[in-house]
Structure formats: structure tokens, C-alpha cells
Amino acid sequence: MQYITNPLFGVFLSLIVFLIGQWLFKKSKGFFLFQPLFVAMVLGIAILIILAKCFDVTTATVYAKAYKPGGDIIFWFITPATIAFAVPLYKRNDVVKKNWLVILLGLVFGTLFSMVLITLVAKAVGLDAVGIKSMLSQSATTAVAMPLTKAIGGNASVTAMACILNAVVIYALGKQLVKWFNLNSDPLGTGLGLGAAGHTIGSAFALEMGSIQGATAAVAVVATALVDNLLVPVFAHVIGL
Amino acid sequence: MKKEKTKSAPILVQMFIYAAILFVAQIISDLMPKSFPVPTPVIGLVLLYVLLTFHVIKVEWVDSFGSALISLIGFMFVPSGISLAANLKIMQTQGLQLIIVVIASTIILLVVTAYTTRFFSWVISKVTNSQLHVVDHKKVGDVK
Numbered sequence: 001m002q003y004i005t006n007p008l009f010g011v012f013l014s015l016i017v018f019l020i021g022q023w024l025f026k027k028s029k030g031f032f033l034f035q036p037l038f039v040a041m042v043l044g045i046a047i048l049i050i051l052a053k054c055f056d057v058t059t060a061t062v063y064a065k066a067y068k069p070g071g072d073i074i075f076w077f078i079t080p081a082t083i084a085f086a087v088p089l090y091k092r093n094d095v096v097k098k099n100w101l102v103i104l105l106g107l108v109f110g111t112l113f114s115m116v117l118i119t120l121v122a123k124a125v126g127l128d129a130v131g132i133k134s135m136l137s138q139s140a141t142t143a144v145a146m147p148l149t150k151a152i153g154g155n156a157s158v159t160a161m162a163c164i165l166n167a168v169v170i171y172a173l174g175k176q177l178v179k180w181f182n183l184n185s186d187p188l189g190t191g192l193g194l195g196a197a198g199h200t201i202g203s204a205f206a207l208e209m210g211s212i213q214g215a216t217a218a219v220a221v222v223a224t225a226l227v228d229n230l231l232v233p234v235f236a237h238v239i240g241l
Numbered sequence: 242m243k244k245e246k247t248k249s250a251p252i253l254v255q256m257f258i259y260a261a262i263l264f265v266a267q268i269i270s271d272l273m274p275k276s277f278p279v280p281t282p283v284i285g286l287v288l289l290y291v292l293l294t295f296h297v298i299k300v301e302w303v304d305s306f307g308s309a310l311i312s313l314i315g316f317m318f319v320p321s322g323i324s325l326a327a328n329l330k331i332m333q334t335q336g337l338q339l340i341i342v343v344i345a346s347t348i349i350l351l352v353v354t355a356y357t358t359r360f361f362s363w364v365i366s367k368v369t370n371s372q373l374h375v376v377d378h379k380k381v382g383d384v385k
Contacts, residue, residue: 014319037315041322048326063326071320077310078317080259082282083266084307086289090300102365106358114346114353121345125338135342139350142321143280151276157328162343164321169347171315181352189358197350200282204314218286220354225283 010070085218092215134158140228170198187212195220255306
């Protein structure tokens, strides 16, 4: 076990599973289930489960002792990378200045309608009250969503999982979703939607689609953090959870 | 967009700017009240945006390092994905329902936000267009 508690193990494992994902994605000519991030996640978890069996400890222990030290090093870079979205945002300042009212209204009401629909879906599949509460703040980034969930009485680690899966879903299905719902005809809304649904990953995805989409997605990441802080507690109170 | 012949700043200078903004953002984030958490990256994004808008920082001082960071974002989320290994217990009990709701929520957030925005931009363009017609009636007529 001592061989894998070095932080280099986590860095090494992350790189190798992601590279395998990229290779599979290229070989399969872009099959959506072979999105590098999704492959990396499934393979990485599988490897940790196998290691746990080998060392006869729980998977959570292997994760915390062996993977997390290295994983945290990579994870840390998300912070400067998120800050870097200020650059594409600044480059399309014209769009933001011209459309600030549409952006604001779209995000506030978009978040509100989404919360209503999410609650309905969650009730339909039979999630309990704690589960539903953990689903409400998904449009915010993990660092905002987790304390919010805790404040309204949900399970913060379920929310964290949801925020991660949001990114994976956008990464894997983004292209198809944009096509199916004919989103690309309106770059402003597409950018905001991608930022709200996929957070930082959604913004990177939006930036690949175009500079307007990328800029508005960055706005969405910032603004949903504030909008959710204000809306989620009120909404949870109103629907009486 | 203007096309200028500009040299990007050396990579260490760019790193320094990001590090400085991160440091200040961290301090501001710590000062926010517990009931209204705003994470460091969000404050940092706003901070860099404001500094760029007021031309305190030039875009070529932060552009190439920023693009490099953004291009690696898919990889940076690998540890978050693998961190689910620590929560396998929740997945065993309510996993299927949770995954269904999360996938549905992602699609809902994307589509509903996009279409709500489209609706408001339609409304606002209607309102401003009708005002423009009143004010610029002559101009519109001239074009025709």
C-alpha cells in the first residue's frame, strides 16, 4: 500500500485514464459514451475498487489515502482555469453590455422554471425530501451548491455528485443536445444554458462553439452563483420541503 | 474586434498575475458571510474581468496562459469524477433515481435557460423596436 500513497500515484492514474479516454474517443470517431472525462471517471473508479479488493480495505479508504493527494493537485488548477474565463468574457464585452437585461432575466427565470421542473421530475421518480433538496442548487458551481444544500437541509455530498455529473453529461451529450433542441440559432441563450447546466466544463464547451456562447457561459457561471444563493432558500421554503 | 500586433507577456509574468488575483480573491471569499458563500474562482473571475475592463491589466498579459488553462479543463475534472468512489454507498441505495434526476436536471437547465433567454430577447427586441419605429420613423422610411 505504501507504494501508492505517494501523490504521484493520483497524478499518474488521472493522466493514464484520461489519455486512454482520449485514445478511445479518437479511435471510435467520437462515440459519445467514450468522452475522455467519462471514460476516465469509470476506469479510475474501477481501478480504485480493484485496489481496495487487493489490499482488503474499503474503496473510500483507497480513495482518501492513495488517490486524493495526487487528485487534489490536479483539482487545484480548476480555480485559476475558472478565473481565466474572464478573458473570453472581456473579449466579447460588446455582447454583454448590449444584452445585460436579457441575460439577467433569462438566468433568473430560467433557474426558477428549471427548479420547478427538477422538483417535479425528482418527485416522479420517488426521491425523498432530502434527495429533492439536494437537487435544487445544481445550476451553481460545486463550491456554492454544497453549502446551499446544507443550509436547506439536503445532503451536500449528493449535490457535489450532481454537479460533477452535470459536467460529465454536458461533456458527453452537449453536441447532441444542441442539435436536438435546435439551440445554436440563438448563441446568447445557448451560452447561458451551457454555463448553467455544465458550469466550468459547460463554458469550455460553449467557447468551442463560438465567442458569444463562451462569453455568456462565463457570465452564467458567475451569475448563477449569486442567483442561486438568493433563490434556492426561498424556493425550498415556498414548496414547503 | 481589433486586430493589434501585440506580444503576449512572458509566461511567468502571466502566472504571477493569476496568482495575485487568486490570492486577493481568496481573501475576499473568506470575508463573505457564511449565509452567502461566494467561492474564490467566481470572485477571481469578476476581479480579472473588472481589471481588464478598466484597462488596469492588458489582455495580452493574461491571454495565452488563460487559453492553455481553459484547454485543459476536461482533464482537471478527472479527480472530481473519481471522487465519486468515496460516495459509492449513497449510489448503492438511491443511485439509479439520483442519476436519472441529475441527467434530467442537466438537460432541463440547458434547454429551459436557453429558451427562457430566447423568449426575453424576443420580448425586449419587440419593445425596443417599436420605440425605435417611433423615434427613427424617418430613417426607417429612408432605408425603404
